[in-house]
Amino acid sequence: MSTTTPQGFRAAGVAAGLKSSGAADVALVVNDGPDDAAAAVFTTNRFPAAPVTWSRQVLSTGRLRAVVLNSGGANACTGADGFADTHATAEHAAAQLGLGAIDVAVASTGLIGVRLPMDRLLPGVTGAAQALSADGGPAAARAIMTTDSVPKTTAVEGAGWTVGGMAKGAGMLAPSLATMLVVLTTDAVVPAELLQPALARATAVSFERVDSDGCLSTNDTVIVMANGASGVTPTAEEFTAALTAACTDLAMQLLADAEGSTKDIAITVRNAATVQDALTAGRACARNNLLKTALFGNDPNWGRVLAAIGTTDAAFEPDRVDVIINGVPVCRGGAIGDPREGVDLTGRTITIDVDLRAGAEQATIWTNDLSIAYVHENSAYST
Amino acid sequence: MSTTTPQGFRAAGVAAGLKSSGAADVALVVNDGPDDAAAAVFTTNRFPAAPVTWSRQVLSTGRLRAVVLNSGGANACTGADGFADTHATAEHAAAQLGLGAIDVAVASTGLIGVRLPMDRLLPGVTGAAQALSADGGPAAARAIMTTDSVPKTTAVEGAGWTVGGMAKGAGMLAPSLATMLVVLTTDAVVPAELLQPALARATAVSFERVDSDGCLSTNDTVIVMANGASGVTPTAEEFTAALTAACTDLAMQLLADAEGSTKDIAITVRNAATVQDALTAGRACARNNLLKTALFGNDPNWGRVLAAIGTTDAAFEPDRVDVIINGVPVCRGGAIGDPREGVDLTGRTITIDVDLRAGAEQATIWTNDLSIAYVHENSAYST
Incomplete structure (x- = not known):
């Protein structure tokens, strides 16, 4: 019931001291292959956060090996220095994992307009890389929480393959994506050219129809990685249906946990x-x-x-x-x-x-x- | 400092029992001439209340002798029966004043989707007609209050003529008009063909730029009546400037009294x-x-x-x-x-x-x- 439910993914969540509460605040999700197909959708806000700008470039390749996420700071509206911080985060995670920075997406959430404390974040990334495990999905889901009261995870079974996922978000849910970070994983064999349209169709009827408070975030990110570890190739319809079910499950969890809501x-x-x-x-x-x-x-x-x-x-x-x-x-x-x-x-x-x-x-x-x-x-x- | 500040207008506000509190809830503003030029702007909501539909017809003539207003019920989304209620209200007011129904605009405010208690409203109109006086403007302003904490009135002096006005509204302020009823009066000589563009210009930079909660009412009405009682004919620029000042003053009063606001x-x-x-x-x-x-x-x-x-x-x-x-x-x-x-x-x-x-x-x-x-x-x- 998380990003590590499908085969061939590891994840971790650790406390790096970004949150004053001492709660976990850095997460890592790693795809161990064999495939590295990936797709993503991002906020349409014209002030995209630095990690959105970075990850959009990375995902333009249709390939991805890892996502590093942090709560405790959005790294939005932080200018060139903020972008350099995101780049350094990707470089650091890549070095820990034996990858190139271009293989690593970054996602951040928290207050806009504040620099990230890199002296805490980078050691946190190191710790997350050391803590990676095949059952680390739930820990990763907890590390990306901000005002969320509960972690959000999902899993949807196909015939011999699985879609897993996690989300965070509890406000700023609209208009075309929630303020949310979502990582989806699958061990189905799905080439990148089928992954992007499947994700677009799945988000259009799930996250994009949740409009909690009409506010569009600067950091919305939904990433899906497909590693083919199951060896099974579903039809485009089968895979899109499962991905839509996973996205809808996560979207309803976001709705149920929206900030201060009673209905x-x-x-x-x-x-x-x-x-x-x-x-x-x-x-x-x-x-x-x-x-x-x-x-x-x-x-x-x-x-x-x-x-x-x-x-x-x-x-x-x-x-x-x-x-x-x-x-x-x-x-x-x-x-x-x-x-x-x-x-x-x-x-x-x-x-x-x-x-x-x-x-x-x-x-x-x-x-x-x-x-x-x-x-x-x-x-x-x-x- | 009210609708009766200009010469040749009388007004009244009485309690008809529409409000359970027993506060005043029916107002009347009458133009005693000599001219009867008038103009108005209304809500652009596609569910206009019955009084809006009625008054839009009346004001299409560019002439008006009286406005009857009530709080305690919006008479919106009440169907053909609701429209008949508005028509009966105008007929009744006209009979009291020796006018035709076509000379009388109606404005209502309160809860949507509830019929007005005509057995109380019509006697209230009778009482208001009997209470009309040349210093009744403040009483009329009090009678149109709903969640307003204070009545809103204004007066702007020209060279030998005056613009007076009253407004109610404390929420649903947007996007192109506030939830508001506004009656403006002037004893300047202003033909109807100049009055409408002057009102359009005045509201565009005042009421239409107040956006308290983004909600557009079904009942927004702004009416101006010009009776020429001063015998003075201002230039279009002079009159528009005074009308704009009056509208801006009222708009800022609406803003300052918006429901529950602290800023x-x-x-x-x-x-x-x-x-x-x-x-x-x-x-x-x-x-x-x-x-x-x-x-x-x-x-x-x-x-x-x-x-x-x-x-x-x-x-x-x-x-x-x-x-x-x-x-x-x-x-x-x-x-x-x-x-x-x-x-x-x-x-x-x-x-x-x-x-x-x-x-x-x-x-x-x-x-x-x-x-x-x-x-x-x-x-x-x-x-």
Whole structure:
């Protein structure tokens, strides 16, 4: 149930002193081959962190042997010096592993705009390399946690091969990736030219549909490595399905652990003219602070659902839109439906179904409520 | 300092029992002429409330004699029945005033998706008509309050003429108008064909640049009536300047009273390629929950400013962007500037200046922080 579940991967997580708490903060995941196919997707933020810039170059080769990750500092908005720090980290990890720097991706998470303490990070990388083991996946998952309350790992079985993975992220989840670092591994035989489209398809319907707080991070990174150690070659469809299942599992774990949240909310927009319309309308709801605070307060305030989708350009006629909250059609034809008192919102899971009656497409966006704990946690993050 | 400051206007505010608190909830503003020029701007939400649909028809004539307003219910998403309620309200007010329904605009504010109690509202309109007086402006301003903690009124003097006004609104302030009802009055001689462009120019740089919580209401209404009672005809420039000053004064009052806010934040984007770029970048900051919670926590987290503008398509080079918070250049060239410890955020007013170094245009967006009180207030609004 981690990055070391597939054959031929080792991992480790150690404490290097980047976190004042003394918790583990440096992780390493190493692919022992035989293949070294790899693919990745990164944040679309125009201020990519130094490790994103570095890893994008590394992954452009379609090959990768190791990922070194740290919590305790994002190394974002740190200029040329910050990039040099990332480069030095990759060089140092490569030297420990007998690789070239071009074989090593780097991922970082933590506060933006602060240099990493390299005098602690590099010894930490050394320690992680020494601690590598075939059951080190869970330790690696713990070392990348920031405000996460639990580590996130997954494994999905194929016919003779496996996909494993880990993720961290508990806020800044949107719009096209969560603030998250994700490493996926597989011992299936998957050439790099099939790996990239599979990853793109898997993330499009998982991480990219989680919109916890509408904020797009500078550090989002999802990397997949395929080493072929199982000797089994799945079809593209089989592999994409397993990778999608792994990504969806991790995405739901991120949602369930979002900073300060008390609700997991699935907003499904049905009968849209296009999938894009469904996503646009769903995202407008997911980012509406008034709706999100209402749901925190167990208030089925469907007027705020309409007010949110009323700001979009999705195709619909206002007097034909229905809203169903936890199964109760509280709004019919853009007007009053069943009594809102009939909606029970006391549980953690909430479903909001919006029927646009404008076509045959649909999509689901997952989000959280906006809680007092979210404000508390994020107002105290760097101070 | 209200809608009755200009000559030839009467107003009233009375309690009709729409609010369970027993506070005033019905207001009337009447133009006694001689002219009846009028103009308005309304919400762009695609679920406009019944009073918006009605008033948009009325104002299409460029003439208006009275506005009847109520708090205690938005009459939004109430279907054909709700529209009939608005129509009946206008008919009833017109009958009390010896006018036609086409002379009477209606504005409502409160919870979406609930019918108005007409058995209380119509007697309230009768009472308001009986209470009309030339110094009733302040009472009218009190009657339209919802979560507002103070009434908002203004007056701006011209050379022999005056602009008066009132506003309500304390949340849902964005993106192109606040959740607000605004009535402006003037005794200047201003024909309707000059009034509409003057109002458009005034709102574009005032209400439309306040983005408190990114939520666009179904009920936003700004109406201006000009009766020419002063006999003085200002130039278009003079009148637009006074109207802009009145709108800006009211907009800043809305900002200062935004639900649960503890900070008034002015985000100025300088040296943008276009005004639109400056507005886009400023609005991205104003809607970033992580930045807004950081400011609530007195944390000058400039990385969240960059992360926000990094999601936009505004023209800039990431390594040339500066961020100055309360006068301290905490970010230079997209990287670390002066120590963040030097920024004092303990006051209510915060200025964030972003220098894009991409052109010569600039714009300011005003917003608030995201506080625990905001969540508390909005999670308990309808329950």
